[in-house]
Amino acid sequence: MRRVSFGSADCPVARALDVIGDWWSLLIVRDAFDGVRRFGAFQKNLGVAKGMLATRLQALVEAGVLELAPASDGSAYSEYVLTAKGRDLFVVVAALRQWGEDHLFAAGEPRSALVDARDGAPVARLEVRAADARPLAFDETRVEKARPAKGA
Template sequence: MAQRKSLRNDACPMARSLEIVGDQWSLLIVRDAFDGMKRFGEFQQSLGVAKNILSDRLKYLVQEGVLDLAPASDGSLYQEYVLTPKGKGLFPVVVGLRQWGEAHLFAKGEPHSTLLERDSGKPVPKIALLARDGQPLEPENTFVKKLPVTAGAG
């Protein structure tokens, strides 16, 4: 099998982000961590992923600073996975993917899980990007300023 190209040093922030959380298991682990899961067994039960794959993903997320290992909160000898500030920074990404899925991947009236505000019990409002003037920001109102291509880059 061909080795996957590393995006770790890519000039694109999205490419670098995908290097860390671009596979389905990593983002689902992060989703579950936001839902309060902390132990290997909880992640394994929720995801149904092979233990070796889960172990690899958890180790990688710890290595990359998305999760941290901490002593178990119940005082047992276990360790728990907790979101770091870097991991918590993925919350808008997780919510955005959830809301995109709700809008485009379910038939009208098809049941699905719902993200609710803890205090009110009401659905989390749809994420909206706003321009500097407060107006909705659409793709056609943005562009990416790319870095110049240098000789020998590839």
């Protein structure tokens, strides 16, 4: 199946999926949040073919999610580092984690946990909030469709 690009869609969700919509890309970003920086470490953690990994890493660099930087240990290698754009995906990864915890594990089944690095306490549940800070459910929001630009 030929991949379709959503890079010019008027929907922010579609454009986001154009950049991070395949599972390897999101798992690479997840590992980057966990401190993985080198190609070999990504490959070892994910078990993905080297060619597939190279393609995904290159796409994430081109999209501005990761950048190549000199190795932090002073060696001749390069490392992949999250950019500000990449770090902004943290809430997306955390939301996916919480959804997975709620719906994809049996009661008592072991799983990794996201905790506060300062005190080890579990991270609070994510919520969508209104401008006045009240929590919003999906049926308390609506999407306002983009309007064509004047003169278009």
